[in-house]
Amino acid sequence: MLESKTVLIAGVGSGLGAECARLAIRDGANVVLGARTESQLEAVATEVDPGGGRSAWLRCDIADASDCESLAAAAVEKFGAVDAVVQVAAFEWAFGGLFESDFDAWRTAFDTNVIGAMQLMRAVVPRMKEQGGGSVVLIGSQSMYKPALPQPGYAASKGALLSAMYYLVDEFGPDAIRVNMVVPSWMWGPPVQRFIKGEAKQQGKTPEEVLAAITAKIPLGRMAADEDVAEAVMFFCSDRSQMISGQTLMVNAGEIMR
Numbered sequence: 001m002l003e004s005k006t007v008l009i010a011g012v013g014s015g016l017g018a019e020c021a022r023l024a025i026r027d028g029a030n031v032v033l034g035a036r037t038e039s040q041l042e043a044v045a046t047e048v049d050p051g052g053g054r055s056a057w058l059r060c061d062i063a064d065a066s067d068c069e070s071l072a073a074a075a076v077e078k079f080g081a082v083d084a085v086v087q088v089a090a091f092e093w094a095f096g097g098l099f100e101s102d103f104d105a106w107r108t109a110f111d112t113n114v115i116g117a118m119q120l121m122r123a124v125v126p127r128m129k130e131q132g133g134g135s136v137v138l139i140g141s142q143s144m145y146k147p148a149l150p151q152p153g154y155a156a157s158k159g160a161l162l163s164a165m166y167y168l169v170d171e172f173g174p175d176a177i178r179v180n181m182v183v184p185s186w187m188w189g190p191p192v193q194r195f196i197k198g199e200a201k202q203q204g205k206t207p208e209e210v211l212a213a214i215t216a217k218i219p220l221g222r223m224a225a226d227e228d229v230a231e232a233v234m235f236f237c238s239d240r241s242q243m244i245s246g247q248t249l250m251v252n253a254g255e256i257m258r
Helices: 016-026 038-048 065-079 103-131 152-175 190-203 207-215 226-237
Strands: 006-010 030-035 055-059 084-087 134-139 177-184 248-251
Touching: 006 016, 006 065, 016 030, 016 038, 016 226, 030 038, 030 065, 038 055, 055 065, 065 103, 084 103, 084 226, 103 134, 103 152, 103 177, 134 152, 134 226, 152 177, 177 226, 190 207, 226 248
Parallel strands: 006 030, 006 084, 030 055, 084 134, 134 177, 177 248
Antiparallel strands: none
């Protein structure tokens, strides 16, 4: 599905970013990986592409415009193009209601999740224009629509990213660049597994009991896995979505419907 394409993925941690890298390689793409932790980048690249011929990685903090520029340049230098960019990197730790919130955490959320995403696109989109088009895939959050955890700062930043997306669709469209957003809810993978273990300890319950309470509200009876969300991302990266732009695709096992 992605044969001969190059997919740049920013935010390659132990969850969704790593799954996006794995599936992109599976579907025939070259991958360029960026994240703040070099050891994590190297580990993911070695896992998904043991020979190293179809991957490159570079430390990148999307809050730093020069890091974004370096990552985009590295992709073109090694593979000649950037056909799709997947913006996974995010700051989630903006917890608490109005009177408990640390507004510095809100600022970090907006600087990373909104401004950081814009800086990444400023670096990548000119390269896409030169080659005649491409695909931008943003990662949203169901918290934009329905509170789950007390994360209003994080949810607000993702809502702002969605609003920006609609304007980018008009701006990039004449250059054949599509912009879409995948919107997950809970994602079964290392980050959520750690969260559930922590909640179980705090509540005096087993992890299985905490998980059951969450999935009881989900029509399909289980939460989507990181891989399920990554599959939707790959669709938007591919030419199978070549006439789709400005859309949100919820991957949430039917938890809410819009």
